[in-house]
Amino acid sequence: NAGVMQNPRHLVRRRGQEARLRCSPMKGHSHVYWYRQLPEEGLKFMVYLQKENIIDESGMPKERFSAEFPKEGPSILRIQQVVRGDSAAYFCASSPEGAPYGYTFGSGTRLTVV
């Protein structure tokens, strides 16, 4: 069984460019969560999605960030006009149901903005 697949593993973007991070949940998991890990900080919740629905995006910055989980294909976290402060590790997790009694995390995408 494949785990949660994230790609790319590393992404370098210049300031002002767009970053697209992809996440394919584990087979049978329909709930996807995105977290961001900044240096010296813990993992911070960003957004919770189910197929074609954003359930909670309270942790997402109000501007430049968006997420989707289409009926077909992976979940996408999109960051427009990236700035240096967006440099971080972005992790996707999935679960078979909403109650988080066990997330499965992907290996993350490390975004570096230069």
Next chain:
Amino acid sequence: TQLLEQSPQFLSIQEGENLTVYCNSSSVFSSLQWYRQEPGEGPVLLVTVVTGGEVKKLKRLTFQFGDARKDSSLHITAAQPGDTGLYLCAGEDSGYALNFGKGTSLLVTP
């Protein structure tokens, strides 16, 4: 957001020693999870505790959930270099989102 404080922040010990790390909060959690994260990888779930006073064992790791469900501890017996990593505790916040502590970074040297 409920704050989770983990201590110690860093711990360096020799192989064979025992250790305990702590996760404390002023808030009550319906469940609490422990994860281990290695450099360059995502966190891996070790255990979920739900009931106050619950004790779970995973080989040499013993997890305890406080009676009031506000704190938890992780005890490792006879640590091995393979135990090296960042240990994270996380409490259920809003029914689906997890609130993570900053972690305890453990280094076990041969």
